Amino acid sequence: MAIPSHNGRFSAYIAAVDVVLFTIQGGTLKVLLVKRHQPPYRGAWALPGGMVGEEESVDKAALRELQEKTNVDHIYLEQLYTFGEPHRDPRGRVITVAYYALVNWQQFRLTARHRAAEANWFAVKRLPALAFDHARIVEYALERLRSKINYTTVGFQLLPRQFTLTELQRSYEVILGQGLDKRNFRRKMLQLGILKGTRDFTATGRQRPARLYTFAEPKVVKLQEKGIIVPF
Amino acid sequence: MAIPSHNGRFSAYIAAVDVVLFTIQGGTLKVLLVKRHQPPYRGAWALPGGMVGEEESVDKAALRELQEKTNVDHIYLEQLYTFGEPHRDPRGRVITVAYYALVNWQQFRLTARHRAAEANWFAVKRLPALAFDHARIVEYALERLRSKINYTTVGFQLLPRQFTLTELQRSYEVILGQGLDKRNFRRKMLQLGILKGTRDFTATGRQRPARLYTFAEPKVVKLQEKGIIVPF
DNA sequence: ACAAAAGTGTTGAGAGTACACCCATGC
DNA sequence: GCATGGGTGTACTCTCAACACTTTTGT
Numbered sequence: 333m334a335i336p337s338h339n340g341r342f343s344a345y346i347a348a349v350d351v352v353l354f355t356i357q358g359g360t361l362k363v364l365l366v367k368r369h370q371p372p373y374r375g376a377w378a379l380p381g382g383m384v385g386e387e388e389s390v391d392k393a394a395l396r397e398l399q400e401k402t403n404v405d406h407i408y409l410e411q412l413y414t415f416g417e418p419h420r421d422p423r424g425r426v427i428t429v430a431y432y433a434l435v436n437w438q439q440f441r442l443t444a445r446h447r448a449a450e451a452n453w454f455a456v457k458r459l460p461a462l463a464f465d466h467a468r469i470v471e472y473a474l475e476r477l478r479s480k481i482n483y484t485t486v487g488f489q490l491l492p493r494q495f496t497l498t499e500l501q502r503s504y505e506v507i508l509g510q511g512l513d514k515r516n517f518r519r520k521m522l523q524l525g526i527l528k529g530t531r532d533f534t535a536t537g538r539q540r541p542a543r544l545y546t547f548a549e550p551k552v553v554k555l556q557e558k559g560i561i562v563p564f
Numbered sequence: 565m566a567i568p569s570h571n572g573r574f575s576a577y578i579a580a581v582d583v584v585l586f587t588i589q590g591g592t593l594k595v596l597l598v599k600r601h602q603p604p605y606r607g608a609w610a611l612p613g614g615m616v617g618e619e620e621s622v623d624k625a626a627l628r629e630l631q632e633k634t635n636v637d638h639i640y641l642e643q644l645y646t647f648g649e650p651h652r653d654p655r656g657r658v659i660t661v662a663y664y665a666l667v668n669w670q671q672f673r674l675t676a677r678h679r680a681a682e683a684n685w686f687a688v689k690r691l692p693a694l695a696f697d698h699a700r701i702v703e704y705a706l707e708r709l710r711s712k713i714n715y716t717t718v719g720f721q722l723l724p725r726q727f728t729l730t731e732l733q734r735s736y737e738v739i740l741g742q743g744l745d746k747r748n749f750r751r752k753m754l755q756l757g758i759l760k761g762t763r764d765f766t767a768t769g770r771q772r773p774a775r776l777y778t779f780a781e782p783k784v785v786k787l788q789e790k791g792i793i794v795p796f
Numbered sequence: 797a798c799a800a801a802a803g804t805g806t807t808g809a810g811a812g813t814a815c816a817c818c819c820a821t822g823c
Numbered sequence: 824g825c826a827t828g829g830g831t832g833t834a835c836t837c838t839c840a841a842c843a844c845t846t847t848t849g850t
Contacts, residue, residue: 344576345616347648347659384577390648390659414646414661416579416622427579427622427659429646498802515804516840539801540847730829747831748813771828772820 345416345427349394350381350466352412352432352473353401355440356490360455361506363470364401365462367450372422373463379470380451381428394431401451403441408489409433412473420465432473434489481507485526488547496534496542497521577648577659581626582613582698584644584664584705585633587672588722592687593738595702596633597694599682604654605695611702612683613660626663633683635673640721641665644705652697664705666721713739717758720779728766728774729753 353364365377380401384393391411398407409431416427442451454460456474459467481487481504490503501517521527528548533541585596597609612633616625623643630639641663648659674683686692688706691699713719713736722735733749753759760780765773 345579345659347577347579384648384659386657387650389650390646411645413643414622416616416661418619418621425618427577427616427661429648429659496802513841514802515842518803519805520839536848537801538799538849540803540849542802728829745814746829747815750830751832752812768821769828770822770826772822772830774829 345425347384347390348381348426348428349384349390349397350379350428350430350469351394351397351409352379352430352470353398354432354434354456354473354477354490355437355453356503356506357437357453359502359506360457362453362455363459363473364451365454365460367452368463369449376463377452377454377460378463379430379466384429390429394429398433401443402435403443404435404439406489407433407435408486410476412469412476415465415469417465430469430473432477434477434486436490436492438492478507478509485547494530494532494544494546496544498542500545577657579616579622580613580658580660581616581622581629582611582660582662582701583626583629583641584611584662584702585630586664586666586688586705586709586722587669587685588735588738589669589685591734591738592689594685594687595691595705596683597686597692599684600695601681608695609684609686609692610695611662611698616661622661626661630665633675634667635675636667636671638721639665639667640718642708644701644708647697647701649697662701662705664709666709666718668722668724670724710739710741717779726762726764726776726778728776730774732777 355362355364364380366380368374368376368378380397382393382397384390385396388396391409394409394411395407398404398409410433412430412432414427414429418425420426420428456470459470461467462470477486487500487503487507491499497518498514500521501512501514504517505512526548527545530544530546532544534544535541587594587596596612598612600606600608600610612629614625614629616622617628620628623641626641626643627639630636630641642665644662644664646659646661650657652658652660688702691702693699694702709718719732719735719739723731729750730746732753733744733746736749737744758780759777762776762778764776766776767773
């Protein structure tokens with residue numbers, strides 16, 4: 333970057349961000365997509381995203397995009413990969429930095445502005461045709477999520493502040509796409525020392541009430557994960 | 565990226581790549597730096613890099629940068645992170661995609677063009693002051709390398725085609741910054757099934773000759789690692 | 797009493813870790 | 824014969840995986 337390009341010709345790029353926003357709803361892993369109203373790919377579904385502003389960092393731009401679309405308190409946001417094929421956008425020379433993020437479905441509400449823009453959740457297993465190279469980006473995000481859930485605590489971001497161990501297990505199962513042994517799962521989670529049992533229980537349904545847990549030690553998490561957890 | 569920016573103002577960026585090129589020489593982990601001849605940071609050391617050309621992908625640009633500076637057959641190259649703080653380059657609005665790469669010292673020769681440009685290897689423990697945010701980029705690359713060496717085979721890229729187990733162990737020790745137990749290391753490496761013992765031995769020095777190994781199953785590697793291994 | 801989910805322990809296999817001595821070669 | 828690095832095995836601990844029954848609640 334120090335030196336002008338190899339052949340003296342370098343070009344201006346538009347820098348953009350795209351966000352793969354995951355949630356779990358009804359036992360299914362979903363991503364948020366918005367409908368495009370302008371060409372190219374008019375009418376197609378695309379990842380939420382936008383241009384990076386003049387005076388903002390790329391990370392900030394990704395956060396702003398999320399803020400515009402959600403009203404969630406904390407969001408786990410992590411840079412995923414940068415896509416810069418020369419013709420990935422037919423308008424030319426758009427380089428996009430992809431992020432992925434996780435939100436808890438109950439806390440999540442689309443902002444009014446965004447409901448108008450036709451945003452919708454889609455099951456990752458049944459995505460519509462996507463604009464640009466967005467299908468590839470989603471695939472990449474999913475891969476990263478599946479790998480990171482094994483050695484970090486990203487999975488917790490999908491749950492409300494208080495949750496049962498079974499709910500936690502369901503998130504893991506949905507993301508990994510396979511069932512897990514209840515006893516092994518609980519033992520492992522508990523001995524990680526990052527869960528704090530509360531005295532509360534689920535409102536009695538027609539079964540035995542389940543103990544509610546919270547996620548302890550946010551400090552550890554901040555350190556462990558390279559992502560950006562920001563209160564806005 | 566689908567939609568013009570939030571406030572209708574978006575700006576053109578220069579897209580650049582920077583490469584953190586590692587090698588091991590004399591038992592020390594080193595990175596390649598080039599001296600800057602133009603402002604800003606004139607006279608300072610910086611990571612090799614350059615602008616992304618009009619008709620090339622970002623990945624290609626990183627490869628090209630490496631090609632210009634080295635004459636190595638295969639290079640392990642992996643995208644690291646994208647840095648886009650608004651004022652990271654005083655000239656303004658330069659977004660850089662950082663990569664890291666590993667080369668084997670013996671195969672490596674600086675190209676003539678690059679010797680002229682004053683490129684030099686520096687021990688990662690004793691870096692000079694670096695231009696821009698390059699110190700941070702190196703730090704980040706080092707962190708990634710240390711973490712990836714534990715579950716991938718990146719370490720092999722630092723060695724010649726044939727190598728002894730002790731040489732392999734030394735690479736790991738240098739990268740991790742700690743000694744490893746010889747017996748455990750050898751057992752683990754051999755039972756991974758990715759090493760193939762040859763019938764050759766090191767030229768007899770003044771000790772017992774050591775068996776030479778090669779790295780088998782390039783297919784496995786391709787799959788395991790998300791990086792780009794390209795013959796040029 | 798029954799349906800439905802919560803909760804709980806043990807065993808065996810494999811991986812990681814700690815640890816010390818003999819071997820082949822050149823001089 | 825000695826200096827130098829090459830090469831080898833065992834015992835302990837810990838983690839992971841497999842596996843089934845009892846408890847609490849509402850109806």
